[in-house]
Amino acid sequence: MAIPHFDTERPFRPQTSGLIASDLEIAHRVVQSYAAQNRDLICFFNGGPLAGASQPHLHMQFCPFQHDVPPVMQVVATSVELPFGQIEKLPLPWITYCTKLPTEASPSTLESLYRSLITESKSYLSTLSDPSLLPPSGPKRDSHNLFLTSTHMFLTPRRSRLVSIKRVHSIDQGKNGLGGGWEDVEGAEKEMRLSVNGLSVVGYWYVGSKEEEKDLREYGLVKTLRECGYPNEEYRE
Numbered sequence: 001m002a003i004p005h006f007d008t009e010r011p012f013r014p015q016t017s018g019l020i021a022s023d024l025e026i027a028h029r030v031v032q033s034y035a036a037q038n039r040d041l042i043c044f045f046n047g048g049p050l051a052g053a054s055q056p057h058l059h060m061q062f063c064p065f066q067h068d069v070p071p072v073m074q075v076v077a078t079s080v081e082l083p084f085g086q087i088e089k090l091p092l093p094w095i096t097y098c099t100k101l102p103t104e105a106s107p108s109t110l111e112s113l114y115r116s117l118i119t120e121s122k123s124y125l126s127t128l129s130d131p132s133l134l135p136p137s138g139p140k141r142d143s144h145n146l147f148l149t150s151t152h153m154f155l156t157p158r159r160s161r162l163v164s165i166k167r168v169h170s171i172d173q174g175k176n177g178l179g180g181g182w183e184d185v186e187g188a189e190k191e192m193r194l195s196v197n198g199l200s201v202v203g204y205w206y207v208g209s210k211e212e213e214k215d216l217r218e219y220g221l222v223k224t225l226r227e228c229g230y231p232n233e234e235y236r237e
Contacts, residue, residue: 002026003059012057016048016139019060019114019146021107027060027148028101028110035150040065042074044198048143050135050158052197052228063204070149071202073098077152085113087120093222094201094229096156097121110153114146117155124230125157133230135159145198156201160228162193165219170211196228 004023005011027043034041045060046053053059065071070078076090082100090096097117102109121144128134135141143161147154167173167190194216199206205221207213216224226232 001059001061002030003057015046015053015056015058017058018047018118018142019045019058019111021111023058023060024110024114024148025107027062028105028107030062031148031150034064040068040070040149042071042202043148044202045146046197047146048139048158050140050143050161050228051145052158052161052195052200054195054197061198063199063202066204071147073147073154073202074149074152077154085116087116089120089124089232089234090154091232091235093232093235094156094225095121095124095232096154096201096229098152098154100152101150113153114155117146117153118142118144121155121157128230133159145201147198147202156198156229158229160196162195163224163227164191164193165215165224166190167192167215168218169214170209173209173211194224196224201225201229 003012004026006013031041031043041062041064043060043062073090073092073096076092077098077100080088080090082088082098084100084102086099088098090098097120099113099117101113125134125141135143143158145156145158147156170192192212192215205216207216
């Protein structure tokens, strides 16, 4: 984890604020240092109130590729011929935008690419025909998960932090306490709400038991990501 520190008057910024050039420089230096050691790493940032952040101060998190397997967005982006600076909507079931990084990316270039991804996302949201999909305007509507690897930058717009999933196999756990990313709700013995952050969008899920895992899998991982993000209606399996 990286927590940017500024000065004694303003030591931290809120997690709901966007990233700036110096934040992205830190993230880029970390992923590049791993790449120089022939190791792969992804940085993720939960930006905005609906992106799944659990702490109020601005922070970026890093996760090595598990078992040397790239996240699905990296696999798809690598298969797409993408010139530097061009923004592309990836062929995934949920909306995710991508841009390829230049070999030498300055902090200002990284910030410019980040802003371009946000602009593209906002442009897409303005075209939605179903207004019920949109959160209220402001920070909630601007919520997103940002991802950075040594070669690409990705942005997934978010419309919900929680996804409600019916308890079938984990019904007893709903009565006796919750685990993993589940949050307690009224009638918790019948329903659980999964808080989805960038780690889940990358493909790394966390639950409290095998029973909760079975409930989540039967509900559907892709369905969950389409509900907390925006469904890509152009996607065809």
